[in-house]
Amino acid sequence: MAWLDALDDLVRSVAEAWDLRLGAAFGDATEAVVLAASRADGMPAVLKLLVPRHGGAARHEAVSLQLASGDGLVRLLEADIERGALLLERLGPSMHDCDLPIDERLAILTGLARRVWRPALGCGLPTGASKAAALAEHIVESWEELDRPCSEAAVEDAVQCAERRAAAHDDERAVLVHGDVHQWNALRSGDGWALVDPDGILAEPAADLGVLMREDPTELLAGDPWGRAHLLGGWCGVDPVAVWEWGVIERVSTGLLCTEIGLQPVGREMLWAADALAELAR
Numbered sequence: 001m002a003w004l005d006a007l008d009d010l011v012r013s014v015a016e017a018w019d020l021r022l023g024a025a026f027g028d029a030t031e032a033v034v035l036a037a038s039r040a041d042g043m044p045a046v047l048k049l050l051v052p053r054h055g056g057a058a059r060h061e062a063v064s065l066q067l068a069s070g071d072g073l074v075r076l077l078e079a080d081i082e083r084g085a086l087l088l089e090r091l092g093p094s095m096h097d098c099d100l101p102i103d104e105r106l107a108i109l110t111g112l113a114r115r116v117w118r119p120a121l122g123c124g125l126p127t128g129a130s131k132a133a134a135l136a137e138h139i140v141e142s143w144e145e146l147d148r149p150c151s152e153a154a155v156e157d158a159v160q161c162a163e164r165r166a167a168a169h170d171d172e173r174a175v176l177v178h179g180d181v182h183q184w185n186a187l188r189s190g191d192g193w194a195l196v197d198p199d200g201i202l203a204e205p206a207a208d209l210g211v212l213m214r215e216d217p218t219e220l221l222a223g224d225p226w227g228r229a230h231l232l233g234g235w236c237g238v239d240p241v242a243v244w245e246w247g248v249i250e251r252v253s254t255g256l257l258c259t260e261i262g263l264q265p266v267g268r269e270m271l272w273a274a275d276a277l278a279e280l281a282r
Contacts, residue, residue: 210246
């Protein structure tokens, strides 16, 4: 890949432009090279170099961070969109590493998501309608390519939910949403937390809450699954049906993606939950 071949030169060039002293790479990044850095004044930071992808991921992330201005999201210090380079404030460990109880996690993550939500009409970010359509397409294609690792009923349920959420999109009422709110994307920030790695979407708030419906599938099935949708929706004044439907879409899509890249048992657990909930819906 040409980007990898030129990576050392890219790192040196960006470090020189922003007068950075670079440290070790963080080993848990999946779609970027992430390096510890210090600015000229000694301020600790993080240099993030995104792997080039279709769809303008670097621009979408930078726009989201600029719009939020550190409210619920990590602070953006510098950006070079053309080269996919972002300089971010350095935060602490992830929520996952802190092993918080699920109820506490949901409350914190929901509170962070709500801080991000704000009108941003005309900012050029993709919409919830386009996300729903893209996830539906991914679900159908991946299901066949992976030799149907979940039930047809689960796929049909997810596609139908995606069609309804796409149809429900309203540009005038849409807000900036993070797009992937979960415990690995929440890091310690002083005495609180901040979200990292925003997808940057203009959508109904339920799109963020659907990710929280997707996560912890074993715990979801152990209780009343609809109870979580009502809890999240009640906290945020959001229709629990919309929360549920985004959860269906995210659960199947992410379960298939995890299966594709070999991230187990997470993929199996999400697809088992999708199968079980699709049967309940019949």
